[in-house]
Amino acid sequence: MAETYKCPGCGAPITFDGTSGKMACEYCETQIDVSAMDKINDMYSDSVIDETPVEKEYCSFDGYKCESCGAEIVTDEHTSATFCSFCGSPAMIKGRLSGALKPQKVIPFKIQRDAAVTAYKKWAGKGLVTPSGFRKESTIEKITGIYVPFWLYDYGADAHVSAHAKKRRTDRRGDTIYEHTDHFNVGRHVKADFDKIPADASEKMDDRTMDLLEPYNYSELTDFQMPYLSGYQSEKFTYDATQLAPRAEQRVRQYIIDEARGTINGYSSVNIVSANVKLNRRNAAYTLMPVWILNYNYKGKMHTFAMNGQTGKVVGKLPKSFGKIVAWFGGIFASVSAILFLLGGLFG
16 A cells, blocks of 8 residues: 545545644645654554555555555655646555655645645746747646655765965166066865755756756754655655765865855965865765655757756756747848848838
């Protein structure tokens, strides 16, 4: 079985509402605190949840039984929350959200689907030569709210940085101006702590896109509870904390070198010569981050719209229709030709 949260008012599936921060039923408008949902849901469970998937011999997909309608829910090996394709009920795969796979923290969705769709339409409308299919309702319906797995790292950093600095000055002697360049060897020793350095842990998600969605407001981090996932999709991590640590450490190294560079002032130019950085990883927290995402395949190339589900920040690159480009330039050429023709008639 895959678990579905039930409304205590009418028994329908109940989902997390980012606006109120509570579980909300769209049928009877009942609202329940997230922290109370698991206890209430136990009253509607007829049996123990079977976490053993039905293995598919022909591919790496697993089948789970929908708790609401009994249909089979097919997921890939990394999905931890999804929907039943037959009745639409949210489904959480408990076995992928417990033990070592249980997230420590989560930032719940604040941006609702309607707001995400509005933002998408506004974004897609900016492209004068964007393919028309990119704005079709059938395309927009594919926008998906997904909790993306991240590791948040805490590091202590100790850096010894050496730099070559220059000061340029002028000296006037009579009618002659002399230019001088003084050279300096500058050293800095900097210690700093860096908390919550993010690295997305999903193989499916483009690292560059996830980086551009930052920053998240970490003051809204909360302890993970499974009801937050109800109504959204979710992935478990593909890469563990050790595998992703080099990505985080590369960022921390650059951060502390930049910190050291920021203390070297009063020179015409500064060039970092060497940097000896020692890092001490203090913690790595498995965290789920909210993202609205839509992938669109145009002429064999995938284009992605992504939106930070907490802050509303949008990332993406619109495709361009060759036909619309030709028509657009053709229209400009025709307009310019008409103006030149009229001017020629007036002054000819």
